[in-house]
Amino acid sequence: MTARFTLHGIYLSGPTYKVGLALALAGEPFDYDHVNLRAGQHKSPEFLAKNRFGQVPCLTDTSNGRNLCQSASILEYVADKTGKFGGATLEERIAAREWMFWVWDKLAAPVYRTRGAKAGFRTFDEATLQMYAAEATAALSFLDKALAGRDWLVGEAPTIADIDVYGVVHYVGEAGFDLAPYPNLTAWVARMRALPGFGDPADILPPETRAAA
Ligand SMILES: N[C@@H](CCC(=O)N[C@@H](CS)C(=O)NCC(=O)O)C(=O)O
Known part of the structure; x- marks a missing residue:
């Protein structure tokens, strides 16, 4: 049977992982379409x-033909359609959205770009790398303080804010930064990883196109 959702992405992509993780945590099987960025497939007319x-x-929703883009926006759509992780109240939905804007603004660029540099995909001069390290440290420290005395970023249960932020925090080690100085953040990471359906990128994103299991 064809799955409702088709995720188009590449296994090395943090934003693709966020969406795959949201679907996995929601218990929503999805077909996966490997997009060959090296070959420029993402710039093809199709x-x-x-x-x-x-x-x-x-993300293609085959039930209505919609194609969704921008990972945070896709997470809102997945939450809306599955009824999971969207937040219990309007206030929680607003707060979740605020976290998703924040993480892209403050943590995603320094982590993803430094990770890209470490992997040899991107090149930055030393001053830029130092700036990213300072930005990542400030944002991780902010997150750690925000998680003091609470299990999840918003409300009393995990939301797309946690999934979205986790989709960046997951790559902190690959970027060469350390989570050890942040005990609240480290405990939250463990809670995320214990959620039913959780998987690492390698569990969730195959290196080639694959139909839902
Ligand atoms: N803000 C976007 C960023 C997506 C993004 O940066 N995707 C990268 C792969 S990780 C990409 O497609 N890069 C190719 C390009 O931008 O031309 C999102 O969250 O979906």
Whole structure:
């Protein structure tokens, strides 16, 4: 049987992982379409017709033909359609959205870009790398304080804010930063990893196109 959702992405992509993780945690099987960025597939007319920004991830909802883009926006859609992780009240939904804007603003760039540099995909001069290290440290420290005395970023249960932020925090080690100085954040990471359905990128994103199991 064809799955309701098709995730278009690449296994190395943090934003693609966030969406795959949200679907996995929601218990929603999905078909997976490997987009070959090296070959420029994300700039092909067929792909641009799905995502005008020419980026992964993209999520197709085959029940209505919608193609969704921008990982945080996709998480809101998944929460809306599955009824999971969206937040219990309007206040929680607003707070979740605020966290998702915050993480892209303050943590995603320094972590993802430094990780890209470590893996040899990106090149930055030393001053830029130092700036990213300072930004990552400030944002991780902020997150650690925000998690003091609470289990989840918003309300009393995990939301797409946690999934979205986890989708960046997961790569902190690969970027060469350390979570050890942040006990609240480290405990939250353990809670995320204990959620039913949780998987690492390698569990969730295959290196090739694959139908839902
Ligand atoms: N803000 C976007 C960022 C997506 C993004 O940066 N995707 C990268 C792969 S991780 C990509 O497609 N890069 C190719 C490009 O931008 O041309 C999101 O959250 O979905």
